[in-house]
Amino acid sequence: MSAKSKNSDLPLVATANDLRTGAVVYRGVDGAWQRDISRAEIAERKDAAADLQERAETDLAVRVADLALIPIIRDGAFVRPAALREIIRATGPTIELPASQARP
Amino acid sequence: MYRYDEFDHDLVRDRVAEFSDQVARRLSGELTEDQFKPLRLMNGVYLQLHAYMLRIAVPYGTLSSRQMRKLAHLARNYDRDYGHFTTRQNLQFHWTKLAEVPKMLAELAEVEMHCIQTSGNCIRNVTADHFAGASADEIADPRAYAEILRQWSSLHPEFSLLPRKFKLAVIGAPKDRAAIQTHDIGLEVKRNAEGELGFAVWVGGGQGRTPMIAKKVRDFLPEPDLIAYMEAILRIYNQFGRRDNKFKARIKILVHEMGEAEIKAAIEKEFAAIDKTNMVLPRDAVERIEAYFAPPPFETRVNGTPAFDRARETDSEFSGFVERNVHPHKMPGYAIVSVSLKPIGGTPGDITSTQMDAVADIAEQFSFDELRVSHEQNLVLPHVKLEDLPAIYARLREAELATANLGLVSDIICCPGLDYCSLANARSIPVAQRLSERFADPARQRDIGELKIKISGCINACGHHHVGHIGILGVDRKGEEFYQITLGGSGDETCSIGEIVGKGFSSEGVIDAVETIVDTYLKLRETPQEDFLSAYRRVGEAPFQEALYAHAA
Ligand code: HEM
Numbered sequence: 001m002s003a004k005s006k007n008s009d010l011p012l013v014a015t016a017n018d019l020r021t022g023a024v025v026y027r028g029v030d031g032a033w034q035r036d037i038s039r040a041e042i043a044e045r046k047d048a049a050a051d052l053q054e055r056a057e058t059d060l061a062v063r064v065a066d067l068a069l070i071p072i073i074r075d076g077a078f079v080r081p082a083a084l085r086e087i088i089r090a091t092g093p094t095i096e097l098p099a100s101q102a103r104p
Numbered sequence: 105m106y107r108y109d110e111f112d113h114d115l116v117r118d119r120v121a122e123f124s125d126q127v128a129r130r131l132s133g134e135l136t137e138d139q140f141k142p143l144r145l146m147n148g149v150y151l152q153l154h155a156y157m158l159r160i161a162v163p164y165g166t167l168s169s170r171q172m173r174k175l176a177h178l179a180r181n182y183d184r185d186y187g188h189f190t191t192r193q194n195l196q197f198h199w200t201k202l203a204e205v206p207k208m209l210a211e212l213a214e215v216e217m218h219c220i221q222t223s224g225n226c227i228r229n230v231t232a233d234h235f236a237g238a239s240a241d242e243i244a245d246p247r248a249y250a251e252i253l254r255q256w257s258s259l260h261p262e263f264s265l266l267p268r269k270f271k272l273a274v275i276g277a278p279k280d281r282a283a284i285q286t287h288d289i290g291l292e293v294k295r296n297a298e299g300e301l302g303f304a305v306w307v308g309g310g311q312g313r314t315p316m317i318a319k320k321v322r323d324f325l326p327e328p329d330l331i332a333y334m335e336a337i338l339r340i341y342n343q344f345g346r347r348d349n350k351f352k353a354r355i356k357i358l359v360h361e362m363g364e365a366e367i368k369a370a371i372e373k374e375f376a377a378i379d380k381t382n383m384v385l386p387r388d389a390v391e392r393i394e395a396y397f398a399p400p401p402f403e404t405r406v407n408g409t410p411a412f413d414r415a416r417e418t419d420s421e422f423s424g425f426v427e428r429n430v431h432p433h434k435m436p437g438y439a440i441v442s443v444s445l446k447p448i449g450g451t452p453g454d455i456t457s458t459q460m461d462a463v464a465d466i467a468e469q470f471s472f473d474e475l476r477v478s479h480e481q482n483l484v485l486p487h488v489k490l491e492d493l494p495a496i497y498a499r500l501r502e503a504e505l506a507t508a509n510l511g512l513v514s515d516i517i518c519c520p521g522l523d524y525c526s527l528a529n530a531r532s533i534p535v536a537q538r539l540s541e542r543f544a545d546p547a548r549q550r551d552i553g554e555l556k557i558k559i560s561g562c563i564n565a566c567g568h569h570h571v572g573h574i575g576i577l578g579v580d581r582k583g584e585e586f587y588q589i590t591l592g593g594s595g596d597e598t599c600s601i602g603e604i605v606g607k608g609f610s611s612e613g614v615i616d617a618v619e620t621i622v623d624t625y626l627k628l629r630e631t632p633q634e635d636f637l638s639a640y641r642r643v644g645e646a647p648f649q650e651a652l653y654a655h656a657a
């Protein structure tokens with residue numbers, strides 16, 4: 001089980017940064033890492049989380065870095081991370097980036 | 105102006121080649137992340153929330169126009185068209201792709217820049233007064249000594265694995281613009297009664313989790329003894345510094361635990377024992393390095409400044425800019441211009457590639473091709489003619505870089521916080537933005553006068569909150585962002601660590617709280633000339649606590 005998650009935090013998804021680009025990615029049911037959290041595999045129970053963690057760890061060799069299982073909040077088809085830090089990781093900085101302002 | 109010698113060219117080229125190879129081996133899976141992480145950190149590459157971050161050293165905060173244009177080029181071609189200047193006179197790119205870092209480093213090497221010593225437990229890049237070589241109050245240019253220390257420390261075998269990181273700062277004037285008392289070692293260039301050059305030496309300052317003000321261990325260290333004395337300090341640190349506990353490993357903890365008298369005695373004893381035959385710093389060696397920083401060809405004859413005088417009389421915005429952002433130069437007819445990277449509502453320290461090119465052009469035309477980066481996340485045009493100021497001001501306005509707020513309440517220092525940083529507990533940039541919007545009115549800002557707000561998103565204190573006149577620290581309280589306020593800190597020659605004023609505030613509440621503090625100050629100051637810090641030092645926390653918390657009790 002990841003040191004960064006607790007049993008009480010279920011359900012969980014696996015997130016990491018893409019090794020080449022650093023982009024935030026989530027592990028899908030098909031094992032692919034992609035940007036969209038709504039396509040992530042969701043572990044509802046403790047044993048499923050341990051299993052997801054184990055499979056995700058094999059991708060640390062060449063696919064991703066900084067793996068963590070993070071708690072999510074689910075409302076029907078809508079999935080979002082529970083913690084503010086993870087919401088910001090999922091959606092980007094909460095501020096306007098300067099270049100977009102300066103560009104005509 | 106400063107340039108690398110041959111040795112450095114080879115060194116930087118070797119490091120770029122070596123790191124390219126390491127990146128390739130990581131991407132192929134030959135290296136694990138555990139093996140690779142220390143290697144990438146040694147080359148200034150961090151993994152942040154959304155991407156990798158590349159930290160580029162700007163030695164002593166001195167940049168040429170060509171170097172600034174290269175940074176603009178990197179921002180445009182490898183990042184999201186902007187960069188972020190930090191409190192350690194570095195530039196950070198926040199959207200770096202690991203696979204592209206080797207190319208970026210190779211491009212930087214073309215303009216004699218690198219990312220070495222921006223991370224890891226080594227001697228970090230040496231910082232210096234950003235007005236070095238220009239300021240009217242300067243005794244000697246501190247950059248020559250900063251460079252000597254850099255050359256000495258660069259990959260010094262004995263010290264490349266210090267217990268923790270090690271930060272040095274050097275100033276050349278009594279006014280401390282580089283916060284030397286918050287560094288592991290701080291040096292102030294001075295002259296003794298006989299007129300000889302030397303240094304006051306401060307040891308054991310730091311911010312972070314355990315903020316400490318450095319202790320002065322020598323009031324006057326003669327110039328020739330500089331290297332031997334530095335060796336003595338580092339040997340004591342290497343010998344006694346704590347490696348068992350990451351949080352206690354900084355020299356500030358050693359100084360604190362040993363006490364001022366004992367650390368002084370230990371350094372002096374080590375210094376006396378060192379064989380100095382190979383360690384004397386001869387005057388001709390200093391002069392050789394000083395030549396790198398030779399003053400530009402200033403014009404010595406000044407026939408009045410009619411354009412400047414006229415603009416000052418007729419254009420109130422220009423005169424407001426001059427009042428705040430222009431400082432006296434050591435040469436008659438010249439001035440130092442600070443370029444604020446703190447527009448109202450903007451992100452402190454951020455600059456677009458277009459703006460980088462614009463300041464590079466202005467520096468080339470008006471400031472002998474030279475720019476500086478300040479630890480307060482602003483830029484400096486160090487050597488401009490007074491007579492050129494109206495033209496420079498017009499160009500800065502065009503580039504949206506003419507904010508006249510230096511040292512005022514909206515000139516906020518702020519770390520990236522939870523919008524970027526993987527260590528953050530709370531956001532800091534939105535707090536800075538909302539504060540600058542709250543105090544946007546220039547007349548109100550000028551009425552409030554000098555007031556330094558500094559914000560960090562966690563206890564690592566990258567935003568220098570401990571030494572803010574008003575310091576703001578973001579914490580995580582049960583999953584909510586929460587902000588603790590400290591008052592009375594200062595990072596100048598009257599260095600002090602701010603005191604926690606009381607219980608923290610929500611992200612909505614913190615803006616009102618700062619306004620309450622400012623209004624309280626305005627009511628209790630004795631004259632408009634009594635600035636916030638002086639007033640605070642006179643009255644203490646009580647009136648501010650009363651104003652903030654009385655109604656809640
Ligand atoms: C966003 C990525 C960053 C990371 C991961 C990071 C990490 C850290 C850490 C771990 C410390 C604590 C060191 C210690 O206590 O020994 C620290 C301190 C510091 N950092 Fe950063 N930092 C980042 C960005 C910045 C930025 C943007 C600035 C400037 C605005 C900065 C300037 C500093 C300073 C001045 C200190 C205090 C040094 C002292 O202890 O005296 N850092 N940083």
Ligand code: SF4
Pocket residue numbers: 519520521522525526527528529560561562563564565566567
């Ligand atoms: S103070 Fe904390 S949140 Fe801010 S940049 Fe430093 S490590 Fe990140």
